[in-house]
Amino acid sequence: MKLAILAIKNRRMLLNLITSDFKNRYLGNHLGIVWAFIQPLVMVAVYWLVFTRGFRVAAVSKVPFLLWLLAGMVPWFLLSDSIVSASSAVTSQAFLVKKIVFEVKLLPFVKIGSAVLVNLAFWLLMIIICLCYGYFPSVWWLQLIYYMFCILCISLSISLFCSSVMPFLPDLGQIIAIVFQVLFWATPIMWDQNMLHNKAIYLVKLNPFAYIINGFRDTLIDHTPFWLHYYMMLYFWVFTVIVYLLGNRTFNKLRPHFADVL
Numbered sequence: 001m002k003l004a005i006l007a008i009k010n011r012r013m014l015l016n017l018i019t020s021d022f023k024n025r026y027l028g029n030h031l032g033i034v035w036a037f038i039q040p041l042v043m044v045a046v047y048w049l050v051f052t053r054g055f056r057v058a059a060v061s062k063v064p065f066l067l068w069l070l071a072g073m074v075p076w077f078l079l080s081d082s083i084v085s086a087s088s089a090v091t092s093q094a095f096l097v098k099k100i101v102f103e104v105k106l107l108p109f110v111k112i113g114s115a116v117l118v119n120l121a122f123w124l125l126m127i128i129i130c131l132c133y134g135y136f137p138s139v140w141w142l143q144l145i146y147y148m149f150c151i152l153c154i155s156l157s158i159s160l161f162c163s164s165v166m167p168f169l170p171d172l173g174q175i176i177a178i179v180f181q182v183l184f185w186a187t188p189i190m191w192d193q194n195m196l197h198n199k200a201i202y203l204v205k206l207n208p209f210a211y212i213i214n215g216f217r218d219t220l221i222d223h224t225p226f227w228l229h230y231y232m233m234l235y236f237w238v239f240t241v242i243v244y245l246l247g248n249r250t251f252n253k254l255r256p257h258f259a260d261v262l
Helices: 002-009 011-025 032-054 065-087 104-132 139-165 172-186 198-205 208-222 226-261
Strands: none
Touching (some): 011 104, 065 104, 065 139, 065 208, 104 139, 139 208, 139 226, 198 208
C-alpha cells in the first residue's frame, strides 16, 4: 500500500522516466520505435509457421491456432520482459540510486511501465487477429483489466526482490534469463495443458504464470469468468503477496548499501 501511494505521489516523474526508458530502448536505430512493432510480428510469424506448417498443429479445441497462440504469448512476453528488465532496475540506473532525493524503490515501476508500452504492439496484433477470426469485443474482455493487474503485481513483487539482490550478485541476471527460458516451455503457452494427466496438471497449476496465461484464453476465447477458478486465484494472490513481502523486506534491508557496490 505504501509503495502504491508513493508511486501515485510521484506519478509525473514516473511517467517521464518510463517514456525516457522506452525511447532509450530504440535510441540509435534508424527505424526507432517501429522496431517495437516489427519484433512481435516476426516472432509470432515464426512460431506460427513452425507449428502450423512444420509440425502441422491443427486448431486447439476448435480455436484457430494463431489466435490460441497469441492469447498465451501476449501476457507471457509482458511478464518476462517486465521481470527480466525490472530485475536490473537498480544496477542499470546507478546514477539515480546515488541521488539521496530519489526513491530507489520506484525504479522497478519504470522498467515495468516501459515493458507495458513495448507490449502494446502485441496487444494491437492480438486484437486484429481476434477480429479477423470473428472474435469481437464483448463485456468479457473487461476481465483483461484484472489479468493485467495480476501481471503488474506479480512482476513488481518478483522484481523488488531480484533488483535488490542483483547489485550484490551480478550473476543473478543470467540466472533469471535461464529460468525464464525454462518457464517458457514449462508454462502452457505453446501447448495445451489438457493434454497432460491429472498429476501433471497439478504440477502446472503450481506455476503462478499459468494462471494468467489460462486467464487470457478463458477471457478472449472461452468467455469464462475469472472467479470460476477461485482456488487458482487464491493460490496466485497468496503467492504474489508472500513474494512481495519478501521482496519489500529484502529491498529495505539492502537499500542503504546499494551506493557502496554500484
